[in-house]
Amino acid sequence: MKMYEAILDILGKKGNATIPVICQEMSGHEQSFVSENDLVEPSYIKTLVSSNKELFLLKDDIVSIRPDKEPLLMTVVLHGYPGPEMRVRIDFKRNTFTYFEWHLDAKATEPLEVGTYGSVEDFKKKLYYLKLWEWRKDYQTEGIVVDGTSWSVKLKTKGRTYESRGLDSFPEHWKEFCQAVSVLVGKKFSC
Structure with a gap:
């Protein structure tokens, strides 16, 4: 540390x-x-x-x-074709999170198993390293994308709100971010 x-x-x-x-x-x-x-x-x-x-x-x-760097609430949405759509809402004040997964097809995975989940405090520490406040508002690939991965991240801090989104294009530390979310929710978070 x-x-x-x-x-x-x-x-x-x-x-x-x-x-x-x-x-x-x-x-x-x-x-x-x-x-x-x-x-x-x-x-x-x-x-x-x-x-x-x-x-x-x-x-x-x-x-x-700094108030603009102290997280209060975060919402992350990830959707790839043909699915699933995954949503995570993290409340840093209450030290809680919710995870929602939605499948468009009948071949959905089994219900979530009771398992080991990460800590909101550990995830919060990771955010300072990932510097989400430096992410651009929009990430897009060139050309037409018909079956790509769309995502959005909204981070509300004491001082302001940061929003980023993209389609088949990601910020520099996207893989580390998805890994941190995966550890938090106890399930692979990626498409």
């Missing part, structure tokens, strides 16, 4: 925090970044937060996640 990921983890659990609180939490973090008797220096945390203005706000030694 990188230092900024640990800070995101701390802020996710505690909300806004002062630099001394972050230092104290970092020193006692389960994946400690320092040896037993050392402490994380406030100046180091301040430099780290100041250099990562894309994710963090720093005002009067209080660190927070």
